[in-house]
Structure formats: C-alpha cells, structure tokens
Amino acid sequence: MTEIKKLISLVGRNTKCYFKDKLTFFMSLITPLILLILFVTFLRNVYLDVFKSALPEGFTVNGRILEGIAGAWLMSSILSVSSVTVAFCSNVIMVEDKINKTITDFQVSPVKSTTVSISYFLSNFFVTFLVMMCVMVIGHIYLAAVGWYINVGDVFMIIIDCICGILFGTLLAGIVESFVSTQGALSAVATLVSSMYGFICGAYMPISSFGKGLQNILGLLPGTYGVGILRNHYMNGYLDALTKAGLPDDSISVIRKSFDADLTVFGSRIPLGAMYGILLGACVVLLACYIAIVLIKNKKSK
Amino acid sequence: MIIEIENLVKSFKEVKAVNDISFSVREGELFAFLGVNGAGKSTTINIISGTLKRDSGRVAVCGYDLDTNAEKIKNKLGIVFQNSVLDKKLTVYENLKYRANLYGIFGKDFKNNLEEMTELLDLKEILKRPLNKLSGGQKRRIDIARALLHKPKLLILDEPTTGLDPKTRITVWEIIEKLRKESGLTVFLTTHYMEEAADSDYVVIIDAGKIAAEGTPHILKNTYASDFIKFYNRREEAEKYFGKLGYKFKTERDYTEVELKSTSEASVFFKEKPELFDDFEILKGNMDNVFLKVTGKDLKGV
Structure with missing residues (x-):
C-alpha cells in the first residue's frame, strides 16, 4: 500500500516538474498545433480536391461535408502522430533526472526502482494525454467551424483511440529514452521521431497511395493501426452523411480504401477489431520490453 | 558500531x-x-x-x-x-x-x-x-x-x-x-x-x-606530522644553529621555519639557546602535513 502511495507521489512530482517548465509544455503543445496550422494552410485544398475526385462525376454534395471530411482526416493524422511524438518530447523528466543525478537520490531512498520507472511512464502518459486533449479540442473547434458530422459515440471512441495511441507512444518513448542520458541525445531522438514517424505510420500520406510492397511493410508496423482506428472514427460520420446524400456504396468503399479507413495488408482487409488487437498486442510486447529493460538496467547499475 | x-x-x-x-x-x-x-x-x-x-x-x-x-x-x-x-x-x-x-x-x-x-x-x-x-x-x-x-x-x-x-x-x-x-x-x-x-x-x-x-x-x-618553530627575529642565527644540527628549515619573507622531530624538542632548544627565542611561534603539525606525508599528495587544489 505504501509503495502505491509512493508511486502516486512520484507521478505527482514528475508531472509538477514538467508543468513548472512552461516552455517544455508549450513546446509539446505547439508541435501538433503547428502541424494543424500547416495542414489547414497548405494541404487543405489538396485533400479537398482528392476527396472531390473520389466522388462520381456529376455528384454534388454539401461543401461542409467535404470541408469537414478533409479536416477530420487531417485531425486523425495529427492525433495519431502526436500520440508518439508528444510522448517522446514529454518524457523529458526521466532524462533530466539522469542528467541531474536526481535518480541517485531515488536510489538511496527506500523506494523500488520499478516504482520510479512506472512513475515516469504514468506521468508521461498523463502529460501526453493532456496535450493531446488540448490539440483535440482545438481541432474539433476547427471542424465545428468548417463542418461537424461526428456523432458523440465516435467522439468517445476517438478519445479511446487516443488513449491506445498514447499507451503505445509512451511505452515506445520509455524504452528508447531509457538509453538516453544527455539533453542533446534527447533532442536528437525527439527530432528524429517527429520527422519520421508521420511517414512510417502512414499519417502524412495515405498508405493506399504507396506501392503494394511498401503497403505490406507498413502493415507490419503497429503504429499504422493507431492511425487506422482514428481514421475510422473521424470519417464514419462524414461517410454516413455522404451515404444519406446519395453516394453509392461503391464510392464509399473507394473512399474508405483510398483514405485508409480500410487497411489491406498482404491482400487481406484488416477489420477494426483486429486493428485494436494488433495495437494493444504491440503495447503488451512493449510493456514486457520496458519491464525487462528496467530490471536489467537496475541490475547492471549495481 | x-x-x-x-x-x-x-x-x-x-x-x-x-x-x-x-x-x-x-x-x-x-x-x-x-x-x-x-x-x-x-x-x-x-x-x-x-x-x-x-x-x-x-x-x-x-x-x-x-x-x-x-x-x-x-x-x-x-x-x-x-x-x-x-x-x-x-x-x-x-x-x-x-x-x-x-x-x-x-x-x-x-x-x-x-x-x-x-x-x-x-x-x-x-x-x-x-x-x-x-x-x-x-x-x-x-x-x-x-x-x-x-x-x-x-x-x-x-x-x-x-x-x-x-x-x-x-x-x-x-x-x-x-x-x-x-x-x-x-x-x-x-x-x-x-x-x-x-x-x-x-x-x-x-x-x-x-x-x-x-x-x-x-x-x-603525532605519528605523521612534524612540529615547527617559526623565527621572526634573529633568523640568520637560527638558520646557522639548526643547519649545523642537520635540521630542515625553510626561509620565507617574514620568517624562518624549522621542522622539529617532536614537540618536546622545542623546550630543549628553548633552554639551550634562549637568545634565539625573542620573537617566535611553535606550531603543531596539521592534517595537511599528515595527508602529505601519508599519501605524498597535496590536497590543496584537488
């Protein structure tokens, strides 16, 4: 019981340390917001044209649905990328504790090293969740302005999807950054992940636009399914609206495939439930790796 | 213990x-x-x-x-x-x-x-x-x-x-x-x-x-550090006297410092050559001397 109280206290300490540095929080928040602004400014028209071209010739539809579905697709990209990139940026306290030797202070105290490691994971999860929710609210305000067709159930599922993505991101960050012990290395890792992750999980470009081989390779990466689940829940309401507007099922199916709501890997369509299964399965594997690394590192440090 | x-x-x-x-x-x-x-x-x-x-x-x-x-x-x-x-x-x-x-x-x-x-x-x-x-x-x-x-x-x-x-x-x-x-x-x-x-x-x-x-x-x-007599006056006579007896001495700007083998020696010299002792100081060896003698290393500037 006392160890749980110690864990709660450490999570509080890590979170407080994080938020005391306003710049760190601002930087974590600003990255996804910049992505949102860049998407809206530069890519909105491109995606609008792509959605328009997916409609049958002569089919007219309310402009708010098209504006909204393009924005929703962008939001799914931003949130799926941010769940990993923000987790990498927000894990700064774990690395700072190594740099400042605060970790030694914990080692001489009667608290289990696993408790300290879990506290970093939990506080990073909490901080990343807060940042993501801020981004989501801002994004939804934008969607409400251009065209809101997302139902309450899907909003709830979007939050669940974010939680799954954050779980994946914080575990991945915890593993990678457990090997980082300098500020420079932390910045390098965060930069590398920020620039690469969006492409390798198919967030910046629809996977369907890649060649079959690359599609299959990306299908092996669990992050791809973090994007897939968000695509589904962000686009569902808009696709329903398009169906109601008279768009044939074939065209809906084309849009779902073209924009990664339906993922096909090695010739098989991956159902939504399987996407969750793969993502959460990956989280279980990552959690096992994280625990193993913590235990091995603790043994080695002694 | x-x-x-x-x-x-x-x-x-x-x-x-x-x-x-x-x-x-x-x-x-x-x-x-x-x-x-x-x-x-x-x-x-x-x-x-x-x-x-x-x-x-x-x-x-x-x-x-x-x-x-x-x-x-x-x-x-x-x-x-x-x-x-x-x-x-x-x-x-x-x-x-x-x-x-x-x-x-x-x-x-x-x-x-x-x-x-x-x-x-x-x-x-x-x-x-x-x-x-x-x-x-x-x-x-x-x-x-x-x-x-x-x-x-x-x-x-x-x-x-x-x-x-x-x-x-x-x-x-x-x-x-x-x-x-x-x-x-x-x-x-x-x-x-x-x-x-x-x-x-x-x-x-x-x-x-x-x-x-x-x-x-x-x-x-007592075991490792020597005691010292500092002569502020009649320095030349002191140097001659202790030099003849084979004692180490150090000439500084204001004084001549003679290294003794033991504290009790000072009282012997005081009785034998009282004319040398008109402005003097007897110093016990300190921990710096102990450290230097024991390790051959000077802690100053470490």
Whole structure:
C-alpha cells in the first residue's frame, strides 16, 4: 500500500516538474498545433480536391461535408502522430533526472526502482494525454467551424483511440529514452521521431497511395493501426452523411480504401477489431520490453 | 558500531577502486574519510548507500547486513551529495514533501518532521521559494533538511562544503555540530578541507583504493606530522644553529621555519639557546602535513 502511495507521489512530482517548465509544455503543445496550422494552410485544398475526385462525376454534395471530411482526416493524422511524438518530447523528466543525478537520490531512498520507472511512464502518459486533449479540442473547434458530422459515440471512441495511441507512444518513448542520458541525445531522438514517424505510420500520406510492397511493410508496423482506428472514427460520420446524400456504396468503399479507413495488408482487409488487437498486442510486447529493460538496467547499475 | 566494513573490494575493469579495505565507525562520532579524487571515497559511499554493488567483502550499517537488509539500511541513512540533486524548479516545500514521501512519510507525519527541520535549519522564510532562486548556502541547508527529514541514524556528507564561500562553510558546520550535540547523530564525512577533518573524532585516509593511515587527528598528527618553530627575529642565527644540527628549515619573507622531530624538542632548544627565542611561534603539525606525508599528495587544489 505504501509503495502505491509512493508511486502516486512520484507521478505527482514528475508531472509538477514538467508543468513548472512552461516552455517544455508549450513546446509539446505547439508541435501538433503547428502541424494543424500547416495542414489547414497548405494541404487543405489538396485533400479537398482528392476527396472531390473520389466522388462520381456529376455528384454534388454539401461543401461542409467535404470541408469537414478533409479536416477530420487531417485531425486523425495529427492525433495519431502526436500520440508518439508528444510522448517522446514529454518524457523529458526521466532524462533530466539522469542528467541531474536526481535518480541517485531515488536510489538511496527506500523506494523500488520499478516504482520510479512506472512513475515516469504514468506521468508521461498523463502529460501526453493532456496535450493531446488540448490539440483535440482545438481541432474539433476547427471542424465545428468548417463542418461537424461526428456523432458523440465516435467522439468517445476517438478519445479511446487516443488513449491506445498514447499507451503505445509512451511505452515506445520509455524504452528508447531509457538509453538516453544527455539533453542533446534527447533532442536528437525527439527530432528524429517527429520527422519520421508521420511517414512510417502512414499519417502524412495515405498508405493506399504507396506501392503494394511498401503497403505490406507498413502493415507490419503497429503504429499504422493507431492511425487506422482514428481514421475510422473521424470519417464514419462524414461517410454516413455522404451515404444519406446519395453516394453509392461503391464510392464509399473507394473512399474508405483510398483514405485508409480500410487497411489491406498482404491482400487481406484488416477489420477494426483486429486493428485494436494488433495495437494493444504491440503495447503488451512493449510493456514486457520496458519491464525487462528496467530490471536489467537496475541490475547492471549495481 | 554503526558502520562495519570488512575486506571491501570493488573493481572497474582493471582498476581496483577499493582494494581490500576494512574500517568501522562508532555511533555518535564524526568520522572523516579523506582522499584525493579517484582514491575510492565515492565508491565506498556508493556501496554503503546501496547504489553500487561490491565485488567482495562485508558491509553492515546500523547492525543490518547490506545483502539482506538494504531497504532497512536506506531508512537509517541520510545523504548530502556533493552537488544538490533536488528538483530546481520545485519549491523547497514541494521538494521536501516529495522526498519525505519516498520514506513513507505522508500527511501529518511529514508536517511534524517539516516543522522540526524548519526550526532547526531556519527554513521558514524560504519554504515557498523555488530551489533555483536560492543562494548556495540556502540550497545546502535544504540538502541537509532533505537528508534528515526521515530522522536517520547516520548522515553521510559527501564533500558538503566544496564550492561554498567561507561564511557559508562555517554556517553549514554550525548546523552539523548542533545536530550532533542535540541528536547524537553519527556523521560520515568526506572532505578536501583538512581543517574540517581536524575537528573529527576519527580519520581514515584512503589512497589508490587502500587505507593509507587511520586514527584520531591527534594520533595521526603525532605519528605523521612534524612540529615547527617559526623565527621572526634573529633568523640568520637560527638558520646557522639548526643547519649545523642537520635540521630542515625553510626561509620565507617574514620568517624562518624549522621542522622539529617532536614537540618536546622545542623546550630543549628553548633552554639551550634562549637568545634565539625573542620573537617566535611553535606550531603543531596539521592534517595537511599528515595527508602529505601519508599519501605524498597535496590536497590543496584537488
């Protein structure tokens, strides 16, 4: 019981340390917001044209649905990328504790090293969740302005999807950054992940636009399914609206495939439930790796 | 005995950082552990505090064996590190609260302990201030408060006054003395300042991982340090006289310093050549001399 109280206290300490540095929080928040602004400014028209071209010739539809579905697709990209990139940026306290030797202070105290490691994971999860929710609210305000067709159930599922993505991101960050012990290395890792992750999980470009081989390779990466689940829940309401507007099922199916709501890997369509299964399965594997690394590192440090 | 160390050995690859050392520390004493950088002081402290595994040997603290009761030992130990390892962005209160929590001290118990520390170390004015806004001396007081919050039996001070101005050094020592008098706390000190070691109850000098000398400052000075007579007047006659007798002497700007073999020699010379002693000073050998003689290394500037 006392160890749980110690864990709660450490999570509080890590979170407080994080938020005391306003710049760190601002930087974590600003990255996804910049992505949102860049998407809206530069890519909105491109995606609008792509959605328009997916409609049958002569089919007219309310402009708010098209504006909204393009924005929703962008939001799914931003949130799926941010769940990993923000987790990498927000894990700064774990690395700072190594740099400042605060970790030694914990080692001489009667608290289990696993408790300290879990506290970093939990506080990073909490901080990343807060940042993501801020981004989501801002994004939804934008969607409400251009065209809101997302139902309450899907909003709830979007939050669940974010939680799954954050779980994946914080575990991945915890593993990678457990090997980082300098500020420079932390910045390098965060930069590398920020620039690469969006492409390798198919967030910046629809996977369907890649060649079959690359599609299959990306299908092996669990992050791809973090994007897939968000695509589904962000686009569902808009696709329903398009169906109601008279768009044939074939065209809906084309849009779902073209924009990664339906993922096909090695010739098989991956159902939504399987996407969750793969993502959460990956989280279980990552959690096992994280625990193993913590235990091995603790043994080695002694 | 509050610390018992027998045949302690620790190597880092080919380097034997600690090479078969044995010593013990009595309850309530001020124990000084001296050595140049790399002598093995920090390695020994890290082993005692349980953050470093030893290769062989036995370590017991407060009657508990380190192998079987490491957690109990941690509850009995308070450590002041050379550099502060507390959270610079958090306030003094937050720092002390989160660190006390690691010892299972929560709520009312923490408040009671904090009140005692506030009174003892005069913290009232700075409790709400962030650590990075405090002076070096104030930070040192907080480090000591953090080490004492859980009421340890043994306080380890790892070069606690290095980098502090002379006034703050005096303040830190006044606090330590007060603690020893009021609570009978055992203090294990490593320091570069020989005048601090001179006030201790027992001294162990470690050199290249081995114990080079040990004893009370008085015994060490009598065994290893020479006494000196400083002649401020009639210097030429003194140099001639002692030179003929084969004594070493040093000519400085204001005085000639003659190295004696023992304190009792001074009274012999005083009786034999009273005319030389019209302006003079007899100095006991100090811990600097002891250290230099034992290790062949000068601690100044280390």
